[in-house]
Amino acid sequence: MKRKVLTLLTFVFIQIIQAQVQGVNPLLAKDSITQNVWVDSIMKTMSVDEKIGQLFMIQAYSNKDKKHEDFISNMVTKYHVGNIIFMQGTPDKQVVLNNKYQELAKIPLMVGFDGEWGLDMRLKNTYRFPWNMTLGAIQDTVLLQEVGKRIGEHCKRVGIHVNFAPVVDVNTNPNNPIIGNRSFGESKENVAEKSIAFTKGMQGVGVLANAKHFPGHGDTEADSHHTLPTINFSKQRLDSIELYPFKKIFGAGVGSVMTAHLSIPALETNPKLPSSLSKSVVTNLLQDQLGFKGLVITDGLNMKGAANYSTPAEIDLAAILAGNDMLLIPQDVPGSIRLIKKALVEGKLTEERLNHSVKKILKAKYLVGLNKYKPIATENVVKDINSPYDEVLHRKLIKNSITVLKNEGGILPIKNLKDKKIAYVSLGSDSGSDFYEMLKNYTKVDKVSDKHLSVLNKKLEKYNLIVIGFHKSNKNPWKGYKFSNKDLVWLQEIARNHKVILDVFASPYSLLQVSSFSNIEGIVMSYQNSKLAQELSAQALFGAFDLKGKLPVSIQNEFKVGHGLLVDGLDVLQYTIPEEAGVSSEKLSIIDKRIDTILQEKMSPGGQILVAKDGMVIYNKSFGYHTLDKKLPVKNSDIYDLASLTKILASLPMIMKAEEERKISLFSNLGDILPRYSKSNKDTLLLKEVLSHYGRLRSWIPFYLHTKDSITGENSTKFYRKKRTPKFSIKVAKNLYLAKEYKDSIYKQIVDSEQRKRIGYKYSDLGYYIFKEILERKYKRPLNKLVEEQFYQSIGANRMTYLPLNKFSKEEIVPTERDNYFRHQLVHGYVHDMGAAMLGGVGGHAGLFANANDVAKIMQMFLQDGSYGGKKYLEPETVHKFNKRYYENKKVRRGLGFDKPQLNPKVKATCGCVSDVSFGHSGFTGTYTWADPATGVVYVFLSNRIYPTMRNYGLVKSNIRTKIQQDIQDAILMAE
Known part of the structure; x- marks a missing residue:
């Protein structure tokens, strides 16, 4: 019936x-x-x-x-x-x-x-x-x-x-x-x-x-x-x-x-x-x-x-x-x-x-x-028939198609980067280079390969997460998609010994050959091996967007048609084209003309420019060369001496954290925090005043001049040696070591220095020497270790560091000045700032190196009220507290550590086109970064404008960094 x-x-x-x-x-x-x-x-x-x-x-x-x-x-x-x-x-x-x-x-x-x-x-x-x-x-x-x-x-x-x-x-x-x-x-x-x-x-x-x-x-x-x-x-x-x-x-x-x-x-x-x-x-x-x-x-x-x-x-x-x-x-x-x-x-x-x-x-x-x-x-x-809208749509299609088939232990998205040592292994007959290059935007990822499986497994022992990309030809939909027998064996052997995420850039039918998925913790189906699929899938692994695709076919009894795990994204940067963020690529392309001007007029040998809007990187270009000899082109991965950007990218996050943890108070006197200042002319200075550059401190002290022979004008042998010894252990530059006792002399000079008699705003580096000492005393760790452990490692800023030669080759580091007054060499891999160099390369005001991408991560963290990648680094109230002027009635434009838009229209701190809640900083070496919560824009400009000499002021006089800032704003208005 x-x-x-x-x-x-x-x-x-x-x-x-x-x-x-x-x-x-x-x-x-x-x-x-x-x-x-x-x-x-x-x-x-x-x-x-x-x-x-x-x-x-x-x-x-x-x-x-x-x-x-x-x-x-x-x-x-x-x-x-x-x-x-x-x-x-x-x-x-x-x-x-x-x-x-x-x-x-x-x-x-x-x-x-x-x-x-x-x-x-x-x-x-x-x-x-x-x-x-x-x-x-x-x-x-x-x-x-x-x-x-x-x-x-x-x-x-x-x-x-x-x-x-x-x-x-x-x-x-x-x-x-x-x-x-x-x-x-x-x-x-x-x-x-x-x-x-x-x-x-x-x-x-x-x-x-x-x-x-x-x-x-x-x-x-x-x-x-x-x-x-x-x-x-x-x-x-x-x-x-x-x-x-x-x-x-x-x-x-x-x-x-x-x-x-x-x-x-x-x-x-x-x-x-x-x-x-x-x-x-x-x-x-x-x-x-x-x-x-x-x-x-x-x-x-x-x-x-x-x-x-x-x-x-x-x-x-x-x-x-x-x-x-x-x-x-x-x-x-x-x-x-x-x-x-x-x-x-x-x-x-x-x-x-x-x-x-x-x-x-x-x-x-x-x-x-x-x-x-x-x-x-x-x-x-x-x-x-090839408009930006086509790519915007294409990106939407891929983002919505990527399918998570397995997510054991919440291995996706990849987070807690501080604890991750990641390797990428490529299987299949096609290239996965776009996938790998995008993976590296998020953290350190090493490509590991070998002709022999046993050797490969040995190489992989030091890693605790292996991303395997299976790549097959994307030329047409009829191309072969199957694993080779070798690939199948290697996949199972790698998965048997390691935590693995398998990302398949081929037909889902390819998985029919895999005999067992039990040892594979994460399986992602990306369907095609196109450049966009590779780039977006790499972003997806780190949580750039939600994953919600559903399998359109069955993989035997393992994964049925319609199967697909929902994986929420994290608040990390995405990488896309301007139109996806509501910006006109045509209008934004004027930046390319600015770059031409920089190079033609030799304002700088080269540089990097990054623009992000609403968490989406829409412009990320390197230009020119490391030096004027044009031998080594600048790459996006190359790192620059950030100079004073160090203040807001290293010292300030730690100051904010210390203030949250009540290790310091903005209303504390210097004399109460550091005993050596208790009987100085700075004993009653509030930390809030120092951070606002309202503490009547001198702008800087040329410490290096005090170490020169008064007769010859050369570096005195009393203070320097060409080789490291127990007594001369502070490395200032190549073959130049400073007496270790001189660090105390630097701090004493700051304590004894005269205060400016006139009350008011005066930009000063000295406060950050003081903050470095405060932080290192409070946490009992060097500043470079503190920020590495508290921020950079977990945020994935693996190309942001002090002392870059300890981590990177010289070919990855852009040199600064040909110094003929102190170090008498090309400053390459060592901090340019003389005072920071005399502290061994780690200063509160200078010493940090990075590429534009990693600068953007920290700025985006600030923009997102202290959170990034699913982790809260700072409380929103803390970020807002520091991003505020406390002496505006005294004509001080600065916030606490952050630079703010100019109050005086004649000053060119910004383009004059950003909001009052925006913040950032500039650096002597030709660097600049700015973030604007009102528009969601993060802007990073890195250069070595002081090559070959710091007297090269073309970049500064032209205001080209802030002109680019205006270009960005105009491109947003154009899109609207």
């Missing part, structure tokens, strides 16, 4: 679907009366030959010679061919030829294209979106509609009217050689939903979609390009699986369908007759039973699945007799015309039947605007 009820319900459901489809005519325009008038007026003027010509869509190329162009022209003028499908070539040439062929046509040509993932499927210099399998993992169908719309807009721009997409095949067979990645997956509901959304997007901009390959090519193990595949299933199975998405998309109004070359015994009694040529399939099933009223177009008739059946002309006639409206890529147009005309004479084909298809074709032409045909504009074609 239950079975009968279910059968009845199924029958009713089918009837309802068919009734819905019967009422949909996707070829009817909103102004259908006018449409019919136009169609009838054309029909009245057409000869039989012209009508027959409308049935053909011949292939045209934009990368062939004049002979081919003449052939197409002849087809249009002599044989009245009414439609063309463009194949390989370039968009510029295609537009030119499109206009040429249209000019020759009596009735405007309908132009087709096979662009499932965009124009890139056929044309060079065009945009490529992800394969359908990748899109099948996305849960937000609005994104599918957006990609359909954008592909449709690209098509329209180059004169295409019907795009042969989407693929509606349900890929239930992992061994399918031709569909696979072209399918949205194995779930019929998911395929239907994604196909409909894509179709709505594309047809919404006036380009006909095409549902293919009817009645379903998803469960074959043969390629119809080379042979006739057999689908040996019952009608019930076909109706339940293969036909399901077709029925749904017909009901949603898809404009055309493509009939496949398949042998389907359950639908066609002649097993050798391709379904595309079967009246039982094309007419009885597709049009009568399912009620499809749109254009019916064959798959390519040059494919062996059809071409092996008979002669080209006989195949074309058979396709029309079967019920197709249009013949795609016919191989013998003249012969087919003769045979069709003969069939008309003999009564095998009626003129009524011919008119039926011609009218449908003309209605479709009206629907896509060919009743008001205009030539396609030939200017800026490539630019128009």
Whole structure:
């Protein structure tokens, strides 16, 4: 009884679907009366030959010679061919030829294209979106509609009217050689939903979609390009699986369908007759039973699945007799015309039947605007179809597709970086370089490889997390995706001995080969090995955004279709293009011209500029060279002497932390904290005053001058040696060691120094000598160790450090000045500031080195009220407390440690375009960083403008750093 009820319900459901489809005519325009008038007026003027010509869509190329162009022209003028499908070539040439062929046509040509993932499927210099399998993992169908719309807009721009997409095949067979990645997956509901959304997007901009390959090519193990595949299933199975998405998309109004070359015994009694040529399939099933009223177009008739059946002309006639409206890529147009005309004479084909298809074709032409045909504009074609918006959309698609299959122990996202020693191992036959380079933006990651597994495992012993990237070719969706036997063995052996995250940049079917996942803690499916997929997946591993993709196919019983773990992101930097952050890339590109000026006028040999907005890095470029000899180009990973940026990137975070932990108070007197100041002229100075540069301290003391021989002017042997000894142990520079007792002399000079008599603002380095001493006493640790342990390691700022030569090679460190007054050498890898150098390279005011990326991390942490990467470093109240002017009524613009926008318009501390809540600092070596909570902007500028000498003031006098700040602001306004 239950079975009968279910059968009845199924029958009713089918009837309802068919009734819905019967009422949909996707070829009817909103102004259908006018449409019919136009169609009838054309029909009245057409000869039989012209009508027959409308049935053909011949292939045209934009990368062939004049002979081919003449052939197409002849087809249009002599044989009245009414439609063309463009194949390989370039968009510029295609537009030119499109206009040429249209000019020759009596009735405007309908132009087709096979662009499932965009124009890139056929044309060079065009945009490529992800394969359908990748899109099948996305849960937000609005994104599918957006990609359909954008592909449709690209098509329209180059004169295409019907795009042969989407693929509606349900890929239930992992061994399918031709569909696979072209399918949205194995779930019929998911395929239907994604196909409909894509179709709505594309047809919404006036380009006909095409549902293919009817009645379903998803469960074959043969390629119809080379042979006739057999689908040996019952009608019930076909109706339940293969036909399901077709029925749904017909009901949603898809404009055309493509009939496949398949042998389907359950639908066609002649097993050798391709379904595309079967009246039982094309007419009885597709049009009568399912009620499809749109254009019916064959798959390519040059494919062996059809071409092996008979002669080209006989195949074309058979396709029309079967019920197709249009013949795609016919191989013998003249012969087919003769045979069709003969069939008309003999009564095998009626003129009524011919008119039926011609009218449908003309209605479709009206629907896509060919009743008001205009030539396609030939200017800026490539630019128009490769806009930043395309990449923004592409990024959204990838972000939403990345799927987490396993997350044992919460290994994802990677956090607690202080405790992580990470290695990257690349498997597969393609490159993972973009993945690796992006991983390194977040923390120290070493690429480890070897020809021998035993040696590799030995190398990996010092790491506690291994990221394995499996990379296969992304050239096209048919490329091989399988693991080699070697890769499978290596994967299991590495996973047996280490904590592993496996990131797969290939078809999910590749995981079918993996015998066991038990030793793999994290599994991420990234689907494709494109540059964007690699970069975004690397970001995802560190929590740049939420992960919410769902597997579009099953991996045996291990991971079922629809499986996907939700993983929340962390508040870490993302790396993207300006438009994703609401900034104009065109406007922002003026920075490149500023760079040209810097280099041409030798304001600095080179530098780094980084811009982030709302946590997204939108500009991150290195320019020029380390020195004027132009031997070593600057790389993003190279580190610069940050000079006074040290104050807010090293000392200030520790001061804030100490204040939170009540180790110090902003209202404490120096004399109360440091006994040596208790009887000095600074004993009553408040820490708040010193941090605000309101403590009447001298700006600086040239300590090094006091260590020179008064007669020779050279460094006195009383204080210096060329080699380290127990007594001379402070390394100032290469082959220059200072007596260790002199550190006390430096602090004594500060204690004894005269105070400025005039009360008011005066920028001073001396306060940070004092803060260094306070912090080191309170925490009983050197300042460089403190900030490394408390901030840099866990935040992933592995390229921010004091004493850089202890961690990096000289090739990674940009030199500063050719010093001829103190160290008498090129200062390279040692702090430029003389006082900090005399403290051994670690000063509270100077000594820090970093690249722009790591500076941005600390500034973003401040911008995010003390949190970064899921960890709270400082309380929000603390950040707000320090980012505040306490002596504004005394004309002091500074906050506590932070520089603030100028109060005096004549001062150029900023561009004057940032908000009052913004903060930052500048550095003597040519550095600058600023963050603005009002706009979410972090800006970093690093240079060695003091090369070859500190007298090189071009960068300072030009105010180019703050001009770039204005450029950033203008780019935001432009975008809005």
